[in-house]
Amino acid sequence: xxxxxxxxxxxxxxxxxxxxxxxxxxxxxxxxxxxxxxxxxxxxxxxxxxxxxxxxxxxxxxxxxxxxxxxxxxxxxxxxxxxxxxxxxxxxxxxxxxxxxxxxxxxxxxxxxxxxxxxxxxxxxxxxxxxxxxxxxxxxxxxxxxxxxxxxxxxxxxxxxxxxxxxxxxxxxxxxxxxxxxxxxxxxxxxxxxxxxxxxxxxxxxxxxxxxxxxxxxxxxxxxxxxxxxxxxxxxxxxxxxxxxxxxxxxxxxxxxxxxxxxxxxxxxxxxxxxxxxxxxxxxxxxxxxxxxxxxxxxxxxxxxxxxxxxxxxxxxxxxxxxxxxxxxxxxxxx
Numbered sequence: 001x002x003x004x005x006x007x008x009x010x011x012x013x014x015x016x017x018x019x020x021x022x023x024x025x026x027x028x029x030x031x032x033x034x035x036x037x038x039x040x041x042x043x044x045x046x047x048x049x050x051x052x053x054x055x056x057x058x059x060x061x062x063x064x065x066x067x068x069x070x071x072x073x074x075x076x077x078x079x080x081x082x083x084x085x086x087x088x089x090x091x092x093x094x095x096x097x098x099x100x101x102x103x104x105x106x107x108x109x110x111x112x113x114x115x116x117x118x119x120x121x122x123x124x125x126x127x128x129x130x131x132x133x134x135x136x137x138x139x140x141x142x143x144x145x146x147x148x149x150x151x152x153x154x155x156x157x158x159x160x161x162x163x164x165x166x167x168x169x170x171x172x173x174x175x176x177x178x179x180x181x182x183x184x185x186x187x188x189x190x191x192x193x194x195x196x197x198x199x200x201x202x203x204x205x206x207x208x209x210x211x212x213x214x215x216x217x218x219x220x221x222x223x224x225x226x227x228x229x230x231x232x233x234x235x236x237x238x239x240x241x242x243x244x245x246x247x248x249x250x251x252x253x254x255x256x257x258x259x260x261x262x263x264x265x266x267x268x269x270x271x272x273x274x275x276x277x278x279x280x281x282x283x284x285x286x287x288x289x290x291x292x293x294x295x296x297x298x299x300x301x302x303x304x305x306x307x308x309x310x311x312x313x314x315x316x317x318x319x320x321x322x323x324x325x326x327x328x329x330x331x332x333x334x335x
Contacts (some may be wrong), residue, residue, distance in 0.1 A: 037072035038282075039099060039275055044075045046265070048104040049088030052079050055135055055218060055299050059263050060104040062295050063132055066286030071278075077104075084112050084172075089120055097268040099275035102129065107174060107261040110318040114326045115172045122319060124269060127276050128311030130283025131264035133301040136217040137178050137235040138246070142208040143227050150232050150252040153212060157188035165191045167201035167213040172326065174261040175201065178214035178235050180325045182249070185257040205229065214259075217242055218300035235259055241297045262304060262318075264311065280308050 038044070046064055050056050061077050068075040080088040085108055095101035109122045120126075139150065147153045157164045166183075168176035171194050183190055193210050195201045198219050204210040206228040213220075214235050221242060223229040233252045234240050237260070249257045265283060267276060286292055287303045296303055306314065 038278065041073055042100050044071070044073055044100050044102060045095075046075065046077045046102045046104050047088045047091050048077055048079045049081060049085035050079070051081055055216060055301065056104060056106055056263055058299055059132055059296065059301055062292055063265070063283070063286050066289060066292055067279075067282050070282045070285055084108070084115070086112065086118060086120075089118075092266070093120060093125060093268055095268070097270035097272075099267055099271050099279060101267070102279070103266045104263070105266040106135075106263050107177075107318060107322075108172075109266070110315060110322050111172050111177065111326070114323055122315055123312075126266040126315075127269045127271055128306075128308055128315060129265040129267050129276050129279035130308075131262055131304040131306045131311050131314070132283065132287070133263050133296055133303045134236055135174070135261045135263060136240045136242070136300045136302060137174065137214045137259065137261065138217045138220055138224075138240075138243070139182075139212060139232045139235060139249070140202075140205060140215050140220050140224065140229045141212050141232060142206055143230050144208055145211070145230060147212070147232070148230070150249065150254060153232065154186050154188060154254070157186070157190055161189035162191060164188075164211045165193050167193050167195055167204050167210040169197045169201055170194050174259070175214050175216070177261070177322065177325055178259040179212075180328065181259040181321075182214070182235070182254070182257045184325065184328055186254060202229070216300060218298075221300070236302065238302065240300060240302065242300055262314065263301065264304075276308055 044067065046060050048057050048060050057079065064075040064077055080091050088103060092101050092103040112118050113120065113122060141147045147156065166179045168179060170176065175198065195204065198216055201213050202215060202220060202223060205213040206223055217240055220229060224231050231243065231246050233247050233249045235249055235258055237248065237258050239246060239248060265279060284305060287305055293303060
């Protein structure tokens with residue numbers, strides 16, 4: 001049996017130390033404190049490949065406010081939706097590599113190339129300017145479900161292989177990847193029910209027509225609070241501030257099943273290194289502001305601090321992990 005890759009887990013102490021040193025000594029990355037704004041006074045454009053009002057879009061807008069304050073130049077958000085994010089990706093790669101056009105990226109950056117003929121390489125074509133956070137997902141079942149714990153769900157799936165169902169927001173979505181990771185680690189056989197999006201998936205699960213769903217926490221929370229859904233665990237390495245009483249999958253007895261769907265800023269790989277580092281510094285400082293932390297928590301997003309090198313390593317590891325998940329899921333869905 002193929003060994004399953006372990007998801008990237010940031011060393012939080014090391015990252016915090018790196019962030020502190022950068023803030024204390026910005027000149028170390030080639031940008032001493034001066035009255036001059038970010039290289040050039042032109043506005044920065046953050047290109048977002050998803051619809052306005054979505055979690056990723058809101059995260060970009062919240063972070064844009066902090067970048068504007070720190071870099072001293074206008075920062076605007078532009079939504080270029082379509083083709084599974086490829087339109088936004090190409091917009092950034094086709095723009096001058098001068099740090100004034102930034103991609104609001106996510107874990108989807110390493111998924112889309114595995115789904116079809118995408119004309120970009122997430123490792124070679126992009127430089128990670130700064131991670132922003134991890135979108136928390138939560139394993140939910142209907143409130144009327146017989147499954148009260150993660151162990152109940154796994155036991156039922158193993159007792160009757162191929163009978164339990166899980167919903168997703170579509171093949172290759174973060175909700176699909178979370179469930180497939182869980183299935184692979186637990187060695188269970190369950191049936192995938194792809195739907196148009198998370199709202200439809202939540203409806204199917206809360207009605208009891210589908211057994212379980214790895215839902216975005218912010219989307220599922222109203223139904224959890226109203227008693228229509230029961231949350232069994234969060235699918236991230238740490239508990240969420242929105243539901244601190246809810247255990248992680250690891251705490252529920254399922255290790256290495258977490259799926260981290262990250263959000264972050266990227267630029268074209270040809271962007272000069274000092275500019276990438278300056279953007280990373282600005283992102284680190286933004287993540288340390290109480291206002292940003294509070295607003296991220298409301299969205300079910302846990303801040304994620306990395307250096308540019310750690311961001312690059314995370315992307316490489318994600319690509320390996322997602323390749324294994326897509327290969328396994330694709331073969332099952334094709335059968």
